[in-house]
Amino acid sequence: MLRAKVRELARDYRKANAPLTPERLAKGIGASFEIAPIPTDGMFDFDRGRILIAEGQSLKRQRFTLAHEVMHYLIRHDENLLSDMHEEYAGDEFEETLEALCNLGAAEMLLPSENVKATLAKKGLRAKLIPDLAETHQVSEEVAAIALTDQAAHVLAVIAGGRPLKVLFSSRSEFFPARPAKNAEVPKDHALALTLATGLPFQGEAPLPKHQRPFLLDAYAKGGRVYGIYRTKPN
Structure with missing residues (x-):
């Protein structure tokens, strides 16, 4: 229920402020934004109506961070949604759910979820769709991973890269x-690492990095990164 309400809130905001350039993203809530040397990806200075975005992020990542901070504002100012959240969660669990x-x-x-649904109907849920959707729609790979996994139950997405290979x-x-x-190192003998090393797609069982329990994994490598879609095993 909470997720459906948040999708509706975001959808209404997108329609009211399209096209969602960075300037229009911030202006829609009466805020400004600036790139600044801050220790986190982004933060909202509510007192000054200003969104700060960390230096060093790609333009796609900056846009995602900006949209994330706008959502903080929208949720904070939706009394019914905020009340529903407080009824279900408290403390650290509330903060994790909010994020x-x-x-x-x-x-x-x-x-938009309708675009993701159309793609899934044609191609099915595969790890390759993470970079493909990001490139096609000019969004960050994090956005693509979140959008894809939101459309399917019992799945989790992982993006890893760098040397040594770490969870991004x-x-x-x-x-x-x-x-x-984030930043957990992926063992060299893990399926994700082997997929990146060989360039060959993987479908089989593998644990999450730094965990032992195996899940079903579809993995795909491209451009120095490896993408994984994990599924829980059917009962």
Whole structure:
């Protein structure tokens, strides 16, 4: 229910402020934005009505961060939605849920779910769709991963890259006991690492990085990164 409300909130904002250039993203809530040397990806200075975006991010990532901060504002000012969240969550769990919902809303703003559904209907859910959707719709790969996994139950996405190979992003899913932490190193003998090393797609069973329990994994490598879609095993 919360996720549906957040999607609707983001969808309405996108329609009211299209085309969603960075300037229009911020202006729609009466805010400005600037690139600044801050320690986090982004932050909202509510007192000054100003969104700060960290230096060093790609333009696509900056746009996602900006949309994420706009979602913080929209959720904060939706009394019914905020009340529903407080009824279900508290403390750290509330904060984690808020961050996940802001990510979901940002993805809906930048990559409409109807576009994702149309792609999935044609091609099915595969790891290759993460970079493909990001390139086609000019959004960050994080946005593509969030949008894809939001359309299917029992799935989790992982993006890894760098040397040594580390987790750059992982989506959240209530159907997995844990999620790989950002910057967690991927072992050299892990299916994700082997997919990147060989360039060959992988379909089979593998654990999440730094975990032991195996799940079904579809992995694909491109441009020095490897993308994984994990599924829970059918009962």
